[in-house]
Amino acid sequence: MTGTPLPGHSDEARPGDGLVRAGGIVFIVGAVATLVTMAPLFLGTEPFPTVAYAVCMLMGVGFAISGAGVLRSIAAQRREAAAARGA
Helix, strand or coil: CCCCCCCCCCCCCCCCHHHHHHHHHHHHHHHHHHHHHHHHHHHCCCCCCHHHHHHCCHHHHHHHHHHHHHHHHHHHHHHHHHHHHHC
16 A cells, blocks of 8 residues: 555645644533533432533534634635636
8 A cells, every 4th residue: 555645635734734734633622521510410429510511512612613714625626626626
């Protein structure tokens, strides 16, 4: 097997890739926070303060950031396709 990338796929960063990665990281932080804040409910211990539950909202924020990255990537690909048709 060769190390040649597939046609149309390269190792260079494309528009929106950074947003998708950042959104994934923020989502994971929110998911871990959700698991941590829900644990006391099942263990019968004292619940965390309200601020801890606010950190759980990072899941939605991360999802939105990733969605923005996907939309940015789509827009860039459409611009490339339009430029290729016009050339």
